[in-house]
Amino acid sequence: MSDGDDDFTADEVAMNLGLAPHPAGGFYRILPGQEADAEKIASYRLICADQDPQWVPMDGEEMWTAYMGAALVLEIATGGPVMREASKAGDGHWMTAPSGAWVRLVPQGPWTLAGRIAKPDPLVH
Template identity: 40%
Template structure:
């Protein structure tokens, strides 16, 4: 498999700039589940290039982060009790990297 640059991935997956930095494309949208008309769930591709970061923010729905390629990513989550949890997303399971992590609503 040929190593792809971030620009290659953005082009091949037809990603668009994300409002909070990075690039994304929605790949799935479930039917609305409540009176607010909001989808029960969605899925996106999301890419942060080498010098991009996602700033601290609250999420109003659970997020599942998946690592597919590139450098490992440190995902920091601060639950309501204020004790930050860091998960290194990446391929090196032996050294405590994980291919997926959940960020809970709130």
């Protein structure tokens, strides 16, 4: 975790950032100034370790980073061996999930506040 992040619980982060429950688990918020019909939008996702990370198909490219909390591992399956890439909280590293792949996000601690840039999430639109 980043310095001081262990002072917060996932519920406190969600409350302070005005995040809403996400239908797939955890919390989310679309960042201000995003158009609902835009090709790509930016949003926060608070991913909690008590969720069972699910593999989901990508119908478009997605980019992910970890802002706060534990490191985030992006697992990518494209028909060969599963590739893994990590972003530590606050390191500014963006990971790309390619269109057509199956991916899952795995926080490496109790919770990760992540950033997502992608097509609007069909579960929340």
